Every structure is written in C-alpha cells, then in structure tokens.
Amino acid sequence: MGAYPKGVSVAQDKYKTEQVLEPDLEIEEEEETTNEPFDPTEIRVETRPMTIDLVLTRINHDELDLAPDFQREEGIWKEKAKSRLIESILIRIPLPAFYMDATNDDKWLVIDGLQRLSAIKEFIIDKTLKLKNLEYLKDLEGKNYDELPRNYQRRIGETFLTLYVIEKGTPPEVKYNIFKRINTGGLPLSPQELRHALNPGKATKLLARLAEFPEFKQVINLGKSSKARRKDHEFIVGFLAYTITNYKDYPIKKGRDYFFNETLAAINKMNDAEIKAIEAKFRKVMIAAFDIFGDHAFRKLYAENPDKKSPMNQSLFEAWSACLGNLTNEQIEVLIKRKTQLIQKFISCIKNDEAFVKSISQASQKIDYRFTIIEHIIEEVLV
Numbered sequence: 001m002g003a004y005p006k007g008v009s010v011a012q013d014k015y016k017t018e019q020v021l022e023p024d025l026e027i028e029e030e031e032e033t034t035n036e037p038f039d040p041t042e043i044r045v046e047t048r049p050m051t052i053d054l055v056l057t058r059i060n061h062d063e064l065d066l067a068p069d070f071q072r073e074e075g076i077w078k079e080k081a082k083s084r085l086i087e088s089i090l091i092r093i094p095l096p097a098f099y100m101d102a103t104n105d106d107k108w109l110v111i112d113g114l115q116r117l118s119a120i121k122e123f124i125i126d127k128t129l130k131l132k133n134l135e136y137l138k139d140l141e142g143k144n145y146d147e148l149p150r151n152y153q154r155r156i157g158e159t160f161l162t163l164y165v166i167e168k169g170t171p172p173e174v175k176y177n178i179f180k181r182i183n184t185g186g187l188p189l190s191p192q193e194l195r196h197a198l199n200p201g202k203a204t205k206l207l208a209r210l211a212e213f214p215e216f217k218q219v220i221n222l223g224k225s226s227k228a229r230r231k232d233h234e235f236i237v238g239f240l241a242y243t244i245t246n247y248k249d250y251p252i253k254k255g256r257d258y259f260f261n262e263t264l265a266a267i268n269k270m271n272d273a274e275i276k277a278i279e280a281k282f283r284k285v286m287i288a289a290f291d292i293f294g295d296h297a298f299r300k301l302y303a304e305n306p307d308k309k310s311p312m313n314q315s316l317f318e319a320w321s322a323c324l325g326n327l328t329n330e331q332i333e334v335l336i337k338r339k340t341q342l343i344q345k346f347i348s349c350i351k352n353d354e355a356f357v358k359s360i361s362q363a364s365q366k367i368d369y370r371f372t373i374i375e376h377i378i379e380e381v382l383v
Contacts, residue, residue, distance in 0.1 A: 025226060026300075026311035026361075042174050044167035052089070052120060053157040059121055064100075064108045066118055080133040082119035087134050089120075089159050090152055097162040099182050101197070103170060109197065111166075112182050124156065172198055172265065173258050191257060192234040199264035206240075206267060206275055207233040215286035219297040220312055235317050237263060239282060242322035247371040285324045288332045292339045300360070301347045315360040319374045327378070334382055342381045349373055 058064035088095065098113035110117060123129040123145050130144050131137075140148065148156075166175055179194050189197070196204050210216060211232045222232050241263040251259055267275070289297040298317040299310040324332065335342055349356050356373045359366035 024309075024311050025222065025231070026313045042171050043178070044170045045178065046165045046167055048163045048165050049160045050163050051157065052124075052159050052161060055117070055161060055163075056121065056124060056157075058108065059117075060125065063106060064110070064117075066110060066114060066121065077115045077119055079129065081115075082122065082129055083131045083133055084135065085116055085119050086123055086129075086131060086156070087137055087140075089156055090140075091136055092155075092159075095161060097164055100163055100165045101175070102165045103168045103175065105168065108165075109200070111179060111197065172261055173254065176257060176261060190229040190231070190234075191260075192230040192237070195237070195257075195261055195264055196230065196233075198261055199268060201268045202270065202275065203264035203267040206278070207236050210236050210279065210282055213283060213286065215283050215290070218290050219286055220317065222312075234260075235314060236282070238314060238318035239285070239321040239325070240264075240267065240278065242318055242371075243278070243281065243325050247319075247322065247367055250367050281325050282321075284329075284332070285321045288324050288327075288336070289320060291336050292342060300350055300357075301343065303347050303351050306343075306347065313360055315362070315370060319360070319370050323371065323374050323378055331382055335378065338381050342377060345377045345380060349377065 055064065059066065085095075095116065096113075098117070099111040101109040101111055119129065127144055127146060130142055131140050132142070134141055140152075145153065166178060170178075176194060176198055179189075179197055207230075211227075216232075216236070220232060220235050226232065237260050241259055244263055244266055245259070251262075267278075270278075293299075295309060298312055298320060300313060300316070301310070302308060324335075327335070353373065355366070355369060359370040359373075
C-alpha cells in the first residue's frame with residue numbers, strides 16, 4: 001500500500017523465496033503456428049574447414065565464446081568421454097560437424113559442439129585433462145598434452161574440423177529457425193534458451209536480475225527444473241514484450257518467437273536509464289499483483305472454491321502485469337483498496353466467459369480478447 005510512493009522501500013523478508021520442488025505451472029494448449037515463411041535466399045550458412053590450431057587461436061583471443069549464456073552446462077562430459085574424443089582425433093576418426101554463430105565475426109558463439117571444444121581446450125590450453133580409459137592408444141594412458149610425443153601434438157593441431165557457420169546478414173528470425181532445426185539431440189534447448197542464444201548482452205543480463213527479485217519469486221516461484229530451462233525468464237520476457245509494445249501491435253503473422261526476440265533485441269539497444277525504469281516498473285507491478293491477489297496472483301480463480309490455489313498461468317501473468325504496469329501509483333492504490341471487487345469480477349469472467357478462459361489457455365492466441373477483458377475489469381473497478 002505504502003509501497004508505491006517514491007522513496008518507500010520494501011522489506012525483502014516479506015517475500016517468500018523458498019524453492020518449489022515441483023513446478024506449479026499450468027500447461028497451455030498447443031496451437032498451430034502462424035509464422036510467416038522466410039525467404040530461403042536469406043539463409044547464409046557457410047561450410048568452413050578449420051584446423052584445431054586455428055580454432056584454439058580464436059579461443060585464446062576470446063574470439064570464440066565457449067560459455068554462451070544459452071548453453072546449459074559446459075562441463076557435463078566425464079573424463080572418459082573427453083579422453084576418447086582426444087583418442088579419436090589421434091587415430092584420425094572424423095568428428096561430427098560443429099555449428100557456429102558468426103554474425104559477429106569478432107565473437108563467435110558455439111551453437112553445437114560446446115562439450116567437444118571444451119574438452120579440446122581443457123586438454124591443450126588448460127592442460128588439466130589427463131588421458132584415461134583409452135581403447136587403442138594404451139601407451140598414452142595417464143599423459144597430458146605436454147607429455148605427448150611431438151608427432152601426436154602436431155597431428156591434433158593440424159586436424160581439420162568441419163564448421164557450419166551462420167554468416168553476418170542472416171535475419172534474426174531465420175537464425176532462430178536454424179537454431180531450432182539444429183537443436184534436436186539430447187535434451188533440446190527450450191524456446192527461451194534459444195532466445196538467449198540470439199540475444200546475448202543487456203537483455204539476458206536484465207532477465208537474470210529480474211528473475212532474482214524477491215517480489216517476482218513471491219508470485220512466480222518455479223521449481224528447479226523449470227528454472228534450469230529458463231521458464232522464469234520466459235515469464236519476464238512476456239512482461240517486457242507487452243510493456244514495450246502495445247498488445248494491439250502484436251505481430252500475429254510472425255508469431256510469438258519473433259515478438260519475444262524483437263523485444264530482447266530492443267532491450268539490447270536501450271541505455272542504462274531506460275533499463276532502470278523497466279526494473280522499477282517490474283518491481284512495482286510484482287508488488288501490486290501480490291497486494292491485490294496474494295498467493296493467487298497470476299492464477300485462475302473459481303467461484304466454487306475461491307481458496308483453491310490454481311497453477312501459475314503465463315498468459316495471465318503477461319496480461320495482468322502489462323495492464324498493471326500502465327497504471328499510476330494512485331490507480332494501483334485504488335485497486336488494492338477495492339481488491340475484493342476486482343477479484344469478484346475476475347472470478348465472474350472465469351466462470352461465465354468461455355472465450356476468456358480459452359484466451360488464457362493458449363499463450364499466443366486471442367491476445368486482444370485476453371487483454372481487453374482484463375483492461376475492462378480494471379476500468380470498472382477504478383470508476
């Protein structure tokens with residue numbers, strides 16, 4: 001209540017930040033994509049044979065990023081797997097291709113092949129890997145790079161790797177599609193992890209900061225597995241997208257991925273003052289949501305059982321947070337004072353408006369209707 005006027009701080013211990021073991025998250029329905037097809041001539045992917053020595057030169061000069069923000073973990077390989085990789089190089093077994101994002105020629109990003117390159121770096125540059133559990137070259141067991149005969153060192157350095165390089169000039173939406181098509185093995189990256197790949201910089205750092213706000217964790221407290229997949233960041237991108245761009249301007253033909261990627265690209269171009277303003281608005285909105293709805297913030301509410309805690313709903317988060325963000329401190333204070341009235345109107349919509357319920361069950365469908373209903377609820381309470 002007194003949280004909104006300037007200069008009044010919020011005590012962090014008001015906010016519960018304990019981790020939820022199982023994500024309390026509503027699964028939204030799948031819907032057909034509406035993305036526009038892109039022009040195949042815009043795909044700029046070049047095949048580049050490159051020696052390991054040349055790749056390591058890029059790594060040494062910090063021109064190849066082995067720890068891009070979107071990669072989940074760069075050190076999950078065991079020593080046996082790393083050693084067998086080095087052995088494969090030594091016995092001249094060709095390695096699978098590597099994929100690089102070279103749209104910034106001064107700083108390549110590894111899209112696929114991070115574990116392999118990390119193992120090679122660990123062996124040759126860091127010199128922390130000793131060969132173990134070799135299958136053929138038993139005489140090299142226990143040796144590090146410096147202990148290899150010179151002919152083996154030369155063989156490694158002169159080995160050619162096949163690199164598929166996404167060139168500068170490839171449009172972001174095309175690059176995103178390439179990432180998705182490459183991203184098929186193991187545990188594929190989530191849509192938000194892919195967005196991190198496309199938009200490193202201010203935007204991803206902002207998401208990381210906002211995700212740690214205790215005010216956010218109070219209302220969106222996801223389990224460990226969801227956080228590992230950056231689901232909390234995806235919630236925040238939704239707030240940012242509809243804060244920066246009015247929902248009426250949502251690019252229906254290009255779709256949600258394009259919309260979110262454009263949002264992150266826009267944030268990367270913002271100055272520090274603009275980013276600070278976004279942070280302040282985000283904090284204000286999270287406080288407002290909790291003060292109005294309590295533990296039911298961004299969840300469906302039902303007349304039959306108003307105390308039942310429904311799962312967190314991403315569509316409601318995006319719509320309520322963006323609409324609350326458009327209000328003044330004074331208007332938010334009014335909503336808090338009249339929160340019982342607001343909640344009853346919201347419950348009524350859930351009960352009686354089937355179209356509204358459907359609109360909050362599909363993240364990228366019926367966006368206008370979802371926002372219009374919530375705006376109408378707010379307007380009626382403010383009158």
